[in-house]
Amino acid sequence: MPLITRWMLKTSLVYFMLALAVGLLQSTRTVWMDIDLLGSLRQLEPVRIHLFVVGWITLLIFGVAHWMFPKYSQERPRGYASLAWASYTLLNIGLILRVIGETAAQPGTIYGWMLVASALFQWLAGLAFVLNTWPRLKVK
């Protein structure tokens, strides 16, 4: 299993646990209404969903696809490593920026710009993954 795949799969497992931890935190609202740990946990719903869908599912798919898809060529069996690392790095920075920016969401402030940067980074991560994976899809 290539190094980048190991990083992607292990990181995705961390996001999986984080997503469930956020869900647990949110659930405390209903049990201890007066012990609201973060003040506005309902605001974290988009964070929880995206930790799950982007951090866990999408990153897991990125890692497995990079590992198992047909060879790009004999010289570059898994395409361009730089694109794979770019997709991993950008997706993680984008997701972390989202978690910080969304938790403190105040449109028009520095946190608002964090969300803009997060949007750009995650989009670029998707683009890097598609560019590296597309040529590896061949009829077999």
Added chain:
Amino acid sequence: MWALRAALIYLLTGFTFGAVMLANKGQPFWPQAWGLLPIHIEYLMIGWVVQFALGVAFWILPRLPGASRGNETLALASFLLLNTGVLFITIQEFSLFFLPLGRGFELLASLLFARHAWIRIKPLLTPKTES
């Protein structure tokens, strides 16, 4: 291969819509951006994740005797129905019928794929396991 390529297109399109909404949340510039939410979810959940899973399943499930993938017409029909369904859901604002029609097409796609894949889900036959 077509399902996987379509999934990649949905990934990028869905990410684009999501990026527009997220950027708009941080620095509001387009009040109607939230209207993209249903299509963002549809493209990423059905167009990307589901279609990717179906494409990989078609590729990687055990083959039948003679290295056949079984009834490939069913898989192709499933691919066409799934994407037509997503398309109908994309244009749901134009008619009340498009949303249920799209969901119906997606359901039919799942049935056809299940029919295709059912007989390919089997134990690997090796000398040790044959008995």
